[in-house]
Amino acid sequence: MAERRLSALHVGETQEEGGALLTRVDAIINWARKNSIWPLPLGLSCCGIEFMATAASRFDMARFGAEVARFSPKQADLMLVAGTLTYKMGEACRRLYDQMAEPKWVISMGACASSGGMFRSYPVMQGIDHLIPVDYYIPGCPPRPEMVLNALIHLQQNICAERAHRGLEITKMLTAGKTE
Amino acid sequence: MTDLTDKATAEERPSVAVSAAMKVLRERWGDVIELAEENRGQWRVELSSRDPLVDIVRHLKETADLQFDFLVDVTALDHYGEEPRFRAVYVLRSMKLSEDLVLKVKVPEQAESGGTWAPSLTPLFRSANWLEREVYDMFGIEFRGHPDLRRIMMPEIFEGHPLRKDFPMEGTMTDHEWAEWIIARAQRVEESEAAGGTD
Ligand code: SF4
Numbered sequence: 001m002a003e004r005r006l007s008a009l010h011v012g013e014t015q016e017e018g019g020a021l022l023t024r025v026d027a028i029i030n031w032a033r034k035n036s037i038w039p040l041p042l043g044l045s046c047c048g049i050e051f052m053a054t055a056a057s058r059f060d061m062a063r064f065g066a067e068v069a070r071f072s073p074k075q076a077d078l079m080l081v082a083g084t085l086t087y088k089m090g091e092a093c094r095r096l097y098d099q100m101a102e103p104k105w106v107i108s109m110g111a112c113a114s115s116g117g118m119f120r121s122y123p124v125m126q127g128i129d130h131l132i133p134v135d136y137y138i139p140g141c142p143p144r145p146e147m148v149l150n151a152l153i154h155l156q157q158n159i160c161a162e163r164a165h166r167g168l169e170i171t172k173m174l175t176a177g178k179t180e
Numbered sequence: 181m182t183d184l185t186d187k188a189t190a191e192e193r194p195s196v197a198v199s200a201a202m203k204v205l206r207e208r209w210g211d212v213i214e215l216a217e218e219n220r221g222q223w224r225v226e227l228s229s230r231d232p233l234v235d236i237v238r239h240l241k242e243t244a245d246l247q248f249d250f251l252v253d254v255t256a257l258d259h260y261g262e263e264p265r266f267r268a269v270y271v272l273r274s275m276k277l278s279e280d281l282v283l284k285v286k287v288p289e290q291a292e293s294g295g296t297w298a299p300s301l302t303p304l305f306r307s308a309n310w311l312e313r314e315v316y317d318m319f320g321i322e323f324r325g326h327p328d329l330r331r332i333m334m335p336e337i338f339e340g341h342p343l344r345k346d347f348p349m350e351g352t353m354t355d356h357e358w359a360e361w362i363i364a365r366a367q368r369v370e371e372s373e374a375a376g377g378t379d
Contacts, residue, residue, distance in 0.1 A: 088335050090362040091369070098370060122342045122351030123334065130359040 029164035033077070033103065034156040035065040040076035040100065042093060044083025047110035047142045051082045054145035064152050073099040078155070079132070082142075084112040086123045090131055097132045102167035105159075107151050108134045111141045197245050197277055198223055209236060223281040230268070230285050230298050237304055240272060240281065248272040248281055251301065254311035256287075256319040260345035264288035266321055268298045287321055300325040318343040337361060 039061075041051050055061045055069060070076040073096045085093060097106070108128050111117035114137040116126035128134065135158065136151045165174075202216040205225065215226040227233065240248040252271040259265055266287040273280050287298050300323035301308040312323040313332040320341035323329055331338060339352045 087338075087358050087362065088333070090358065091366050094362055094366040095370060098366065120350055122338075122347070122349065125358060126355050130355045131362060 026162075026164045027160075030160050030162060033164075034159040036068075037064075037066045037078045037105070037152070037155070037159075038068045038070045038076050039066055039078040039080045040071070040073055040096065041069050042079060042081045042083070042096065044081070044085060044089060045112065047082035047112065050142040050145060051080060051109065051148065054148045059145040059149065061149065061152070064149065064156065066152055073097070074101060076100055077104055079104065079106045080109055080148075081106065081113045081128050081132075082109040084117065084119055085125045085128050085131075087125055088123065090125055093128065094131050103162075104167075105135045105155055106132055107136045107138065107148075107155065109138045109148060109151075110143055111139065114139065117141060198279055198281070201240070201243065201246050205236065205239070208239075223279065224284070225281065226284045226286075228286055230287060233283075233285055234299050234301065234304065237270070237272070237283070237301060241304060245276075246274060247276040248274045248279075250275060251305040251307045251311070252280070254301070254308060254315055256315050256321055256343075257284075258319060258343065258345045263290060264293065266296065266319060268315065268321060270301070295322070296320060297322040297324050299323070302326055317341065320344065335361075 041048065041055075043049070043051055053059060055067060061067050066078070073079075077100075079097055079100060081093065097104070106128075108114045112119065112124075113128050114134075116124050118141070120126070125131070136155055138147050138151050140147055199218070202223070202225075205216055206213055209227075209232050212227050212229040212232055213225065214228050215224060217224060225236075227236070237248075240246055250273040252273050253269075254271075255269045257267040257269060259267065264286040266289065268285045268287050270283040270285075271280065272283065285298060287296060288294060289296050298321055300312055302312065302323075302325065309326070309328070310332060312326055313328075313330060315321055316323060316326075316329055317331040317333050318341055330336070334342070337353075340347050342351070
């Protein structure tokens with residue numbers, strides 16, 4: 001039984017011309033990753049509403065493989081900070097980021113998340129990049145859904161150019177081995 | 181059951197019981213009551229001293245034909261540049277009479293007038309607990325007798341009281357300082373949770 005299952009998985013046998021698919025590990029892994037970016041929406045204020053519009057049927061983030069909003073950081077790849085980050089919320093934001101598994105990316109959506117926006121006031125952090133690294137900033141108050149999709153497409157292109165083992169344990173092991 | 185709409189006209193209904201009560205207040209606490217009147221359907225009482233506050237509120241709450249037994253809100257005003265500087269403001273509602281009453285108490289700032297404090301209403305209303313914490317957080321009025329007077333909105337290391345008129349709009353700490361504190365704290369919480377504790 002176990003033998004049969006193994007042979008069925010063998011690509012060469014199932015294709016008529018006995019061909020095999022050749023690619024680089026980076027290319028195939030990044031291709032899979034970029035088409036299934038699961039976002040963790042951190043909807044903190046009005047931009048969160050605009051994110052909902054982006055995810056809903058009219059703009060349809062599903063077209064880019066990012067429709068599965070995960071509300072557990074452990075299942076998400078992309079933290080989408082949409083809204084005004086107060087100092088008091090900062091801890092939650094940072095902890096959620098820390099709990100996400102590598103590889104992970106961050107999009108800062110809107111003026112508030114990127115720079116504090118119009119709120120130069122005592123409870124508001126002037127940009128989430130004081131707390132977590134950001135891959136893409138989206139300007140606007142709020143940004144239109146098209147801009148969110150645009151950032152997502154840019155992020156996909158960016159992922160294609162990455163080394164697939166970025167940030168993983170194995171990278172650390174490999175680089176540690178090199179230096180010794 | 182009393183039907184408030186049918187029983188009396190809009191003018192009669194508020195006035196009778198509450199204006200009688202205002203008279204009682206003036207008689208019993210005449211020296212501290214600066215104002216006790218109706219203004220466009222709402223009752224206002226202003227006190228020059230905070231000392232009899234709890235007694236007055238208890239009277240309003242426990243007198244059978246008043247029953248101001250719902251503390252809707254506690255807030256404050258900052259008359260910056262005056263002394264006494266603050267007013268603690270209490271909004272009470274009587275479900276029985278369908279009436280609102282706003283009670284203002286002068287709270288001085290200077291230490292020689294006793295300092296910035298007001299008596300806590302927590303013995304009378306459990307809802308005063310968080311409301312007074314909010315006023316403490318925003319205005320720095322200390323509520324004496326409160327069981328747990330901590331900040332409720334701002335993080336605990338926050339300096340100053342943001343709704344005071346002399347508070348700088350952008351706060352007193354830099355984002356860098358905040359970030360350092362937040363990251364250290366997040367790490368501490370994660371570690372204690374990983375160790376099975378609660379923070
Ligand atoms: S950027 Fe504008 S729309 Fe977005 S959270 Fe800030 S204020 Fe709201």
